[in-house]
Amino acid sequence: MKRVLTGNYAAAYGATAAKVNVVAAYPITPQTTIVEILSEIVANGELNAEFIKVESEHSALAACIGAQSAGARTYTATSSQGLALMHELIHWTARARLPIVMTNVNRALGPGWSIWADATDSVSQRDTGWMQVYCENNQEVYDTTLMAYKISEHADILLPTLVNLDAFFLSHTSQVVDMIDQDRVDAFLPTYAPEYKLDIDNPRSFGSLTSPDHYYEFSYKMHKAHEAAKQIIPEVHAQFAKEFGREYGMTESYRCDDAEYLLVTYGTIAGTTMDAVDRMRDKGIKAGALKIRYFRPFPSEEVRSILKNAIKVGVIDRMISFGHEGAFFTETKAAMYGETVPLYGFIAGLGGRDVSIKDIESMVDKMQAEDPSNLIWIGVKE
Amino acid sequence: MTKKDDQKPIVFEGASDMPPMSASQGSMSVNKTASWRSIRPIIHEEKCKSCMICWKFCPEPAIFPTSPPTINYDYCKGCGICIEECPFDAITSEKEGK
Ligand code: SF4
Ligand code: SF4
Numbered sequence: 001m002k003r004v005l006t007g008n009y010a011a012a013y014g015a016t017a018a019k020v021n022v023v024a025a026y027p028i029t030p031q032t033t034i035v036e037i038l039s040e041i042v043a044n045g046e047l048n049a050e051f052i053k054v055e056s057e058h059s060a061l062a063a064c065i066g067a068q069s070a071g072a073r074t075y076t077a078t079s080s081q082g083l084a085l086m087h088e089l090i091h092w093t094a095r096a097r098l099p100i101v102m103t104n105v106n107r108a109l110g111p112g113w114s115i116w117a118d119a120t121d122s123v124s125q126r127d128t129g130w131m132q133v134y135c136e137n138n139q140e141v142y143d144t145t146l147m148a149y150k151i152s153e154h155a156d157i158l159l160p161t162l163v164n165l166d167a168f169f170l171s172h173t174s175q176v177v178d179m180i181d182q183d184r185v186d187a188f189l190p191t192y193a194p195e196y197k198l199d200i201d202n203p204r205s206f207g208s209l210t211s212p213d214h215y216y217e218f219s220y221k222m223h224k225a226h227e228a229a230k231q232i233i234p235e236v237h238a239q240f241a242k243e244f245g246r247e248y249g250m251t252e253s254y255r256c257d258d259a260e261y262l263l264v265t266y267g268t269i270a271g272t273t274m275d276a277v278d279r280m281r282d283k284g285i286k287a288g289a290l291k292i293r294y295f296r297p298f299p300s301e302e303v304r305s306i307l308k309n310a311i312k313v314g315v316i317d318r319m320i321s322f323g324h325e326g327a328f329f330t331e332t333k334a335a336m337y338g339e340t341v342p343l344y345g346f347i348a349g350l351g352g353r354d355v356s357i358k359d360i361e362s363m364v365d366k367m368q369a370e371d372p373s374n375l376i377w378i379g380v381k382e
Numbered sequence: 383m384t385k386k387d388d389q390k391p392i393v394f395e396g397a398s399d400m401p402p403m404s405a406s407q408g409s410m411s412v413n414k415t416a417s418w419r420s421i422r423p424i425i426h427e428e429k430c431k432s433c434m435i436c437w438k439f440c441p442e443p444a445i446f447p448t449s450p451p452t453i454n455y456d457y458c459k460g461c462g463i464c465i466e467e468c469p470f471d472a473i474t475s476e477k478e479g480k
Contacts, residue, residue: 097403158402196405204407217397218404225402 005177007170008033010138011077011103011163013177014145016047017185018101021072021192024052024063029115030171031079031105038075057082061089061102068098069206071197073149076100079167080107080121087125093160094129094222096207097196099152100160101145106134106267106318107167108351116352117166119267119319123295123327129222131161131229132295134266136252138175141165143246144293146180150189151236156228158194166318167352169268180244188243226297233294250299252291255281256306259288261364264307264332265316266292269348269355273316276360287364292328300335307332308339312367316360318349325375348378384412410457416444419460421475425450429472436464436473 005013012034015023023042025035042051050067054060057078064074078086083104093100108118122132133148135141141163148161165171180188196204210218233250241247254274256262261280263273270291280287290306292299307313313336317326324330329345336343346363349355359378366376384392386408393412394400425436430450437445444458445451450472453464465473 095403196401196403202407204405205409206403206405208404208406208409210404214394214400214404217394217400218402221397221400221402224397 001179004174006174007138007141007165010142010177012037014142015075016041018149020075022050022067022074024054024060025076026057026060028079028082030167031077034077057085061086064100068100069198073192074100077103079105083121090125090128097158101148102162104162104164105167105171106164114351118351122164123319133293134164136270138177142177154232157225166268230297250294251302254289256288260286260311262288262310262313264290273360276357298331303335312342314344314363314367316346320347345375414456416456420478421460422478423464423473426472429470439463439467
């Protein structure tokens with residue numbers, strides 16, 4: 001059934017289709033309408049779930065951790081400072097290997113108080129052990145939410161997923177979303193049945209004191225699970241494509257095959273970049289775009305195989321790791337270690353500043369210049 | 383390696399026999415946690431009224447609700463809460479290892 005939905009509603013309907021048992025979330029602009037619509041969906045009986053009202057984001061994730069530990073499938077959503085407030089429990093979720101799915105509406109951190117798009121919030125959670133996906137449109141938000149449960153709950157993975165969408169560009173923008181019939185979702189995503197859970201008939205202690213004798217191995221196993229995810233995610237994508245006809249990858253290449261100038265990016269800027277690529281191609285410039293969907297686990301091998309034949313590669317980040325560069329630029333460079341293709345980092349669109357097709361064309365102009373610097377700020381009013 | 387009745391390990395040798403998360407089962411039967419106790423609570427039967435207040439307050443819980451209650455010294459950490467809470471002064475403390 002096709003409906004016109006905002007990105008936030010697409011996330012909420014994705015969680016509804018996944019038949020989550022527990023929702024605990026605290027409102028924060030621009031995520032608020034996710035919580036609003038979910039509370040309506042639960043109140044009107046469309047979703048048989050417990051809706052836990054909490055007093056903060058820290059409590060929201062804590063409530064999900066408790067419920068998920070008891071064997072429930074849970075959902076929460078947040079943004080920016082809210083995600084930052086959850087930080088301690090974001091580590092906890094992954095280390096407890098709870099396959100919780102959370103939507104994060106990418107929003108800048110204050111002060112200066114901004115409610116607009118910026119990926120600093122989610123990138124700041126990089127080393128927590130969560131998987132992270134970035135979406136380009138509302139259909140992708142809905143589909144990714146559904147697939148995230150299947151991927152996270154896979155017995156060889158058991159890791160939570162953060163599904164990211166850009167503030168306002170997606171969260172409050174309506175697009176046509178093809179929603180999947182419930183019986184077909186149910187066949188794709190079976191009921192959550194964890195092997196390890198709180199169970200009075202089979203008691204265990206969870207999260208107990210762990211000495212260096214075992215902590216090291218737990219960390220090793222988490223990393224192995226991320227490596228396994230790199231194999232399993234494409235399998236789930238293939239199954240999804242077979243069932244529902246929409247194809248996804250850990251990355252998405254656009255006119256990359258013979259591209260000389262390749263631009264790597266994520267989120268909504270990816271869509272604009274693909275349009276810019278078409279314009280440049282019309283002008284005879286062999287441009288291409290590589291959208292990165294999965295930031296963790298990072299698809300290094302895939303990125304490298306797509307980029308290695310380009311003449312020059314630019315990476316567009318809607319965030320800055322102060323004192324260094326954009327995080328996706330760092331990862332892309334690491335993936336390209338040993339290759340000779342020059343790489344350039346572009347910082348663009350911080351705090352929701354618009355990134356236009358012209359801006360993206362200007363990046364290729366700058367890469368073509370004789371001796372471009374390695375980190376280029378686009379559109380700074382000096 | 384120590385095993386439970388169902389032959390699953392309690393003490394893990396390495397990553398391959400560990401669960402994915404810290405979720406142990408039966409580990410308290412091998413991990414005695416009283417080694418750091420510096421004082422030993424002693425229940426005096428003649429003063430004890432079996433009110434079970436000590437049983438309720440013991441955080442471990444190392445007190446069993448027998449009459450009078452009994453303390454399991456494999457797990458009592460010597461926090462002294464039971465001594466403090468007993469309304470009949472029926473529990474005294476003795477220095478450990480003297
Ligand atoms: S609190 Fe004191 S009186 Fe009550 S059961 Fe314990 S030892 Fe006995
Ligand atoms: S000293 Fe503390 S741990 Fe030991 S029995 Fe008393 S309350 Fe329990």
